[in-house]
Amino acid sequence: MEASLRVEARVGGRVARAALDGSSGTVRLRVPDVRLWWPRGYGEQPLYDVELTLLHGEEVLDVWRRRIGFRTVGLDRRPDAHGTGFTLVVNGERLFARGVNWIPDDVFPSRVTRERYRRRLGQAAAAGVDLVRVWGGGIYESEDFYDACDELGLLVWQDFPFACAAYPEEQPLRGEVEAEARENVVRLMPHPSLVLWNGNNENLWGFRDWDWERRLAGNSWGEGYYLGVLPRVVAELDPTRPYTAGSPWSGSWDRHPNDPAHGTHHSWEVWNREDYADYRLTVPRFVAEFGWQAPPAFATLARALPREELAPDSPGVLHHQKADDGNGKLxxxxxxxxxxxxxxxxxxxxxxxxxxxxxxATGIEHWRSHWPVCAGTVVWQLNDCWPVTSWAAIDGDGREKPLYHELKRLYADRLLTLQARESGLVLAAANQGAKAWTGVVRLRRMSVEGAVVGEVEVELGVEARTVGIVAVPRELEPAGAKEFLVADADGLRAVHFPVPDREIPYSRPEFDVTVAPGAVTVTAHTLVRDLLLQADRLQPEARADRGLVTLLPGERVTIGVRGWQTPDPAAARSALYCMEPAG
Structure with a gap:
């Protein structure tokens, strides 16, 4: 008699077997007392080896091995008084997602090694990021990417690869789309870091706002993929993970696809047309894209353009700016x-x-202060694939821009921010840590010359995973361009200047600089706002361990520097920049 086919599963020391019925079968295995996999900052990331063996009688025909983690994931999209939510829930814990958008890390994907994935994603984790969105204009990344996310506790939001374009739904493309989706859903589903499938990037929005409907004149454009094929594939092959039809997507054609009150929102009026102060005008439920450009590090530009006298409008710099009217917007x-x-x-x-x-900072501070109405921010973008002026926090040569270091503050478990509300100025203390935050906040109203105009201490008590709001006493609110407010608590600082920098009568900054192996120390004698050491100007390989920092008179900061072989105070001073008087 011909022996039947069987499958055997092994996980965590447990074994289960089942017979196949034709070419398919299901084996169920209960693993008691498993340790849950958590996103970083919420717990550990235990991983278990799983092995599936296909047997014919006692003969082993094939073996499949993966690492998995045990956790639950959900997406709360229930309607409420503010609209329609979009909150990730892992192991029953509701999260404010501290995210970044990921694009291919090189124009030649074959150059991205396992070590490079680990380094770049390690940078993300070190900046406080807990969610990485794999953008639909990129690729399905290699196993090395998802393995690193599993190990680092980085949640993965995976777009299907459709972005900013109309896609025909007829054969043969339709069959290729489904086959590719099936292959990658099965390939990636073992990874506990993967928590969300997303149908596309901006195509539902594009159909409504970018004149597609008229130009397509009734031709197919991809809606059937996002609302039909892809959710069916995910429901069949990976039913434990949520699926959303697109980003942005309000959940229904009855609403605008990019309605900030419903589902995911892309905030691109700011940057393209409006000032970033306008971030404060809305509280989206989940901000899946927003960003602002800056050039890459000086050493990156110098390497890419070795024979050019650098200028904002020099030929090479303009060639390395691909945004529509990018320099004009800058x-x-x-x-x-x-x-x-x-x-x-x-x-x-x-x-x-x-x-x-x-x-x-304007956007993230505002939106974090409105948790749980706003349940996440995903910065456009973490990384870059070439040495270009862009929205990235890490440039195309892997150098960390000041934005990267700012994310460490903005995405820390505890964040202080001063916010203007209808009732007046308030201090918002966002606490995403597991313990209550109690202490004393020192509020100082100061002049730009450095004098303390008023001072008070207020008690702070914020429960875990919540935001506390403290009203700033009226007498401490800055009066005009010559004053500002400082809030300090537990080594954290927030500052509020009531007018743009061009209206502030800054004094000439005065500070001392000393150097030691691996360190530059700056001691301020005046207000020194947004001090920045551009370490790559000292030596291309040099890296500083922090970005912008504001010092009050008498304060000092020590900046760690790696890769600077010949420390020199004069050289250090030449690489230091800060706010200066206008004119």
Whole structure:
């Protein structure tokens, strides 16, 4: 008699077997007392080896091995008083997602090694990121990417590879789309880091707002994939994970696809047309894309353009700017806040970095202060594939821009921010940690010359995973361009200037600089706002361990520096930039 086919499963020391019925079968195995896999910051990431063996009698025909993790994941999209939510829930814990968008890390994907994935994703984790969205204009990444996310506790939002375009739904493409989706859903589903499938990037929005409907004149464009084929494939092959039809997507054609009150939202009026102060005008349920450009590090530009005298409009710099009217948007965005530094490339380069940081900080601080109405921010973008002016936090040579270091503050478990509300100025203390945050906040109203105009201490008590709001006493609110407010608690700081920098009468910054192996120390004698050490100007391989920092008179900061072989105070001072008086 012919022996039947059987499948045997092994996980965590447990074994289960089942017979196949024809070419398919199901084996169920109960593993008691498993340790749950958690996103970083919420717990550990235990992984288990799973082995499936196909047997014919006692003969082993094939073996399949993977690493898995045990966790539950859900997506809360229930309607509420604010609209329709979009909150990830892992192991029953509701999350504010601290995310970044990921694009291919190189124009030649074959150059991205396992080590490079681990390094880049390790940078993300070190910046406080807990969610990485694999953008639909890129690729399905290799197993090395998802393995690293499993190990680092980075949640993965995986787009199907459709972005910013109309796709015909007829054969043979339709069959290829389904076959590719099936292959990759099965390939990636063992990874516990994978928590969400997304049908496309901006195509549902594009159909409504980008004149597609008229130009397509009734031809198919991909809707059948996003609302039909792809959710059916996910429901059949990976039913434990949520699926969303697109990003942005409000959940229904009865609403605008990019309605901020419903589902996911892409905030691109800011940058393209509006100032980043306008981030404060809305509280989207989940901000899946937003960003602001800045040039890459100086050493990156110098390597890419070795024979060019660098200028904002020099031929090579313009060639490395691919956004539509990119330099025009950069200039207009800068001039809303600063005097434009005509003819001074170094100052232009510094101010563009500052403006990128200010833009992203404005959005994230505002939206985090409105948790749980807003349940996540996904910065556009973490990385870059070539040395270009872009929205990235890490440039195409792997150098960390000031935005990267700012994300460490913005995505930390605890964040202090001063916010203007209808009732007046408030201090918002966002606490995503597992323990309550109690302490004392020191509030100081100060002049730009460094004098303390008023001071008070207030008690802070914020429960775990919540936001606390403390009203700033009216007498401490800054009066005009010569004053600002500082809040300090537990080593964290928030500052509030009531007017744009171009209106602030800064004093000439004065500070001392000392160096030691691996360190540059700056001691301020005046207000020194947004101090930045551009370590790559000291030596191309050099890296600083922090970005922008604001010092009050008498304060000091020590900046760690790696890769600088010949420390020198004069050289260090030449690589330090900060806010200066206008004119």
């Amino acid at each position: 200039r207009r965005g800068l001039e809303r806040h600063f005097a434009f530094p005509e003819g001074d490339f170094d100052r232009w380069h510094y101010l563009m970095q500052v403006n990128q940081v200010r833009a992203l």
